[in-house]
Amino acid sequence: MNLLLGLADLVLGASLIGLGWSALCTRDLFAGCVRFIAFGLVMALVWARLRAPDIALAEAAIGAGLTGALLLAALRGIGVSGWARPGEDRDATEEPRP
Amino acid sequence: MPLGIDDALPFAVVLPAVAAVAAVVMPHWGRAVGLVGGLMTAAAVVVIAFGNRVGGPIRYALGGWPAPLGIELAADGLAVVMLALVATVMLTAGVYALRYFDHDGGAEPALFWPLALLLWTGLNALALSADAFNVYVTLEVVSLAGVGLCALGGRGEAIVAALRYLLAGMLASLLYLLGVALLYVEHGTLDIATLAQVAVTGAAGFVAVPCILAGLALKAALFPLHFWLPAAHANANAPVSALLSALVVKAALYLVLRWWLAGLGMGLGPILVQLLGALGAAAVLWGSVQALVAARLKLSVAYSTVAQMGYLFLLFPLAANPTTASTAWAGIVYLVVAHGLAKAALFLASGSVLRAHGHDRLGELAGLLPRSPITKFAIGLSGVSLIGLPFSGGFVGKWLLLNAAIVSGQWWWVALIFAGSLLAAAYVFRIVALLFAQSESPIDVAPQHSPMLMELPALGLALAAVGLGFAYPALESTLALPDMLGDHAR
Amino acid sequence: MKRRHHSLEGWLALLAGLLALGLVAAGVLAYQADSPGLQDLVVRSLAQTRVDNPVTAVLLDFRGYDTLLEMGVLLLAWLTASTLSGPSHERLVRPSARLESPVDGSVDRMLARLLLAPLLLVAAYLLWRGTDAPGGALQAGAVVAAAAVAWQLGSGAESSVTVRRGYWLAPAALGVFLLAGVAVAVVTGTFLNHPQFAAREVMMAIEVATAASVAYILAALFACVLNAGGNGK
Amino acid sequence: MTGLGYVVVGLVLAAMGIWGVVVLAHPLRKLLALNILGSGVFLVLVAVADRGAGQAVDPVPHALVLTGLVVAVSATALGLVLMLRSDDDRAAPSRDQSDDKGVG
Known part of the structure; x- marks a missing residue:
């Protein structure tokens, strides 16, 4: 039982770090936002x-639900429409780095 | 039960908040609500100052729950100084705003009052809070109000600046919260007075304290974390720039002072202390040079804020020495107030220049201010205090810092203060010379006369900044602050 | 140029790694101090609050002042966001949210409406039970906001009326909180000190107003983001 | 032990968030990074509240985190609106920040 719980903790912690990292580092903004929504769901767990x-309860409604909706609405606003162009280069929509 | 003097503490937060709610619900009555609410808040501040003078520091347990379970408000001498500075600048900028927004018309006035009143709420709450997490919430109130006011400019640059300001502000508050969270993990309390004393001795302090200091330094725009400030302060409306520069960056510095006063400062190592001083020195030099070469009047004034904030971080090296702690402390408090008043005056006067000429490009301003002697005088006087010419408020502050530096044998800070004053003289004289110069070419468009209600507030604040210096003999005993420093200073 | 970018990134990554190490070390050390926390104090004081859920007691009573200021933060975000997202940059104390549905299609519409009723029920339950069991004003408000967002996605233009008419809900929580705080100060002599005989009623009023404001503001913020990007490419 | 594990995860998330805000260029990414930083801080607070099976849970951090969540979502929404608006005002492109670039 304890072993099982420990394993669950390990999986949860690892997926938090993994999802957070890929939310920041995927080349596609849309994919990043989707990862972040998944991150919020794991957080609720x-x-x-x-x-x-x-x-x-609050995280499920706010972190995953509302923030997700906000992000997707914002993506639509800047013209990143998701599914179609996964290859769209991140740098194309971003400022040059200093 | 009758309300006593102590109840002025929550009311200093409640009154501007009530006025803000009223201004949101009744947008057409914004001005009336703002001015009445502002005067009532100022009255609460006067009561607190009186209570503090008569009975010493006041503590107030909100909801009847004392710390560590509940949140306490505390009003010591430092808090009273901050509350008074906030009330003075807020009221003056509010009066100035009455006419300033008249000309533009349209959107701004409806939102200005709710945002300004909520900013006041946040600043007063921040000044009075004795709870580390509550401070985080007040920081967010102040920061979001600042962002909203900054975006009020409505044009492209203002919005971009507001976005950077928001991102920097969020990062800063979360860094602060990260430090507080680590301290809570170790010590299980959120009371600042307790935390500040155990923070440095505890095991997690070596990361938690730098996190807190870095967050607050980012908010206070300490070099090299000042990158968000010039654009935000230069692109905002004049009364907003005055509030942001005179009060909002000071709020973060105030928290540094608050933690330092509660016992954090004495425990920092000699290297960290000199490092913080070095950052302050870099800010003084870098900000002054940028102010000297800036192409626009408001940008120059904004960079001058970066420079002046640098002096305030000299607190760390100068007050680390117990013999000079009290002098350095008084000098810092003097500089905070003097700079707040002078900078607000300068931004308000710049707004009048901008209004009169339609632009503030320094190259084209030469001799263009023939009909605004009051504004010219206000700019000159606030410049006197920024440079630190005798016997202005800025002079007294720098004089005290010089004393502390000499007595504690840290001559390099003496050199810095002189260099900073020379640079300040250079950028102030550059502006003043342009404004007072005789124009060679005939002026195509006669500049508009700015209204008295805009010129007088600027002059009032500038006079206060200079007059502060003459008030030193009367204030000396209050500023010595021996009880504030408490036992750990001795 | 490219190479310089990479070396800079390398340095920053190294710095981040060091930061992470320092943070983790501090965290482990701090955890080992095994501080007792405040739960005993909360448990002992809970009896005086007429609330059974300790988290609700902390939010609305022990640290109710935090929640009051938090309502100020929400109000500020809404004020600025709704001003900026308006059709022109005009006065916007009343946001006129021109909502277009980003998803069109009757299935989404059906789904959104089907979701609405149960979500609202859940929210009502959370609000009602929040004083005794997990849940409370913030969660109820968030769930209502989520329901409103789903509805906005499904129904398009109709909701703009709701957003505009309800603007007074935004400052409601802060207003009720302040009024209640001052009112109890007159009775008990201390700001936010709920008197024994009316504690539950006062707190219920605050909870309802908080839930309403949170729900309205979060839903309106979504409308603002939609609207700000409305003429998107 | 559970608690300590999650404290460590939270701090790693926090470091990741700080790195992201400083390094990533797009404002949307910066907002994501700030949210991850916030989640990390909240995780630290809640993890320490749960000291293990036998002991009661400390409700104070829970209340703090609830407050923090609401603050975070409202600030994020404001950030998104500002981002969209500055995107609209192409006349003053966001690249033209003459003073120091870099962090932030």
């Missing part, structure tokens, strides 16, 4: 695991 049901 972690809150439940840490005996914080209040936060889990």
Whole structure:
């Protein structure tokens, strides 16, 4: 039982770090935002695991739901429409780096 | 139960908030609500100052729950100084705004008052808070109000500047919160007075304290974390620039002082202390040079803020020595207030110049101010205080810092203060010379006369900045602040 | 040029790695201090609050002042966002959100409407039970906002009326909080100190207003983002 | 042990977020990074509240995190609106920030 829980913790923690990293580093903005929404969902699970049901509820509604909707609406606004062009270079939409 | 003097503490936060709500619900009454709410808030501040003078520092447990469970408000001498500075600049900028927005018409006035009143709420809450997490929330109030005011300019540059300002502000508050979270993990309390003393001795302090200091330095625009400031302050409307430059960056510095006062400062190592001083020195030099070469009046004034904020970080090296702590402390407080007043005056006067000529490009301003002697006088006087000419408020502040530097044998800071003053003299004289010069070529468009209600507030603040110097003999005993420093200073 | 970019990135990555190491080390050390936290104090004080859910007690009573200021943050975000996202940069204390549905199609519409009723029920339950069980004003407000967003996606123009008519909901929480705080200060002598005989009623009023403001503002913020990008390419 | 593990995850997320805000150029990425930084900080607070099976949970960090979540989402929304608006005003392109570039 403890082993199982430990394994679950390991998976949850690793997927948080993995999803967070890929949300920041995928070349495609749309894919980044989708990863971030997934990150929010995993976060809600972690809150439940840490005996914080209040936060889990709020995270599911805010972190995954609302923030996700906000991000997708913003993407639509800057003309990144997602599915169609996964190869779109990140640098094309971004400022040159200093 | 009757309300006592202590109840002025929550009311200093509640009154501007109530006025802000009223201004949102009744947008057409914004001005009336703003001025009435502002005067009532100022009255609450006067009551707090009086209570502090009579009975010493006041603590107030909100909801009847004392720390560490609840949140406490605290009003010591430092908090009273901050509250008074906020009230003075807020009211003056508010009066100035009455006419400033008249000309543009349209959108700004409807939003100016709710945002300014919420900014006031946040600043007062920040000044009074004794709780580390509550400070985070107040920082967010101040920062979002600042961003909103900054975006009020409505044009492209203002929005881009507001976005950078928001991103920098969010990063800064989260860095601060990260430090506080680490401290909570170790010590299980959020009371600043407790945390500041255990932070440096605790195991996590070596990361938590730098996080907190870095977050606050980013908010206070300490070199090299000042990158967001010039664009934000130069592109905003004049009364907004005055609020941002005189108050909002000071709020972050105030928190540094608050943590330092509560015991953080004495525990920092000698290397970190000199490093913070070195960053301040770099800010003084870099900001002054940028102010000297800036092409626009408001940009020059904004860079001067970067420079002047640098002096304030000399607190760390100069006050680390117990014998000079009190002098350095008084000098810093004096500089905070003097710079706040002078900078607000300068931005308000720049707004009048901008209004009169339609632009503030320094190259084309020569001799263009023939009919605004009051504005010219205000610019000159605030310049006197920024340079630190005798016997202005800036002079007293720098004099005290010089004393502290000499007594503690840190001659390199003496050199810095002289260099900074020379550079300040250079950029102030550059502006003043342009404004007072006789124009050689005939002027095509006669500049508009700016209204008295815009010129007088600027002059008032500039006079206050200079007059502060003459008030030193009366204020000396209050500023010595021996009880503030408490036991750990001795 | 390209190479310089890479070396700079390398340095920054190294710096981030060091930062992570330092943070983790500090975290481990801090955790080992095994501080007791505040739960005992909360448990002991809970009896005086007429609330059974300790998190709600902290949010609305012990640290109610935080929540009050948080309502100020929400109000600020809404004020600025709705001003900037208007059709022109005009006065916008009343946001006129011109909502277009980014997804068109009857299936989405159906789905959005089907979702609405259960989400609202969940929100009502969360608000009602929040004083005793997990849940409360913030969660209820967030769920209502999520429902409103789903509805906005599904129904298009009709919701703009709701957004405009409801603008007074935005400052409601801050207003009620302040009024309640001052009112109880007159009775008990301390700001935000809920008197025993009316604690539950006062807190319920604050909770309802908070939920309403959170729901309205979060939904309106979504409308603002849609609107700001409305003429997107 | 669970708690400590999640404290470490939270701090790694925080470091990642700080790195992202400083290095990534697009404002949307910066906002994502800030949200990840925030999540990391919240995770640290909540992880330490849960000291293991036998002990009660400290509700104070939970309340702080709830407050923080709402603050974060409203600031993010404001950031998105500003980003979209500055995108609109192409007349003053965001590249033309004459003073120092770099972090931020």
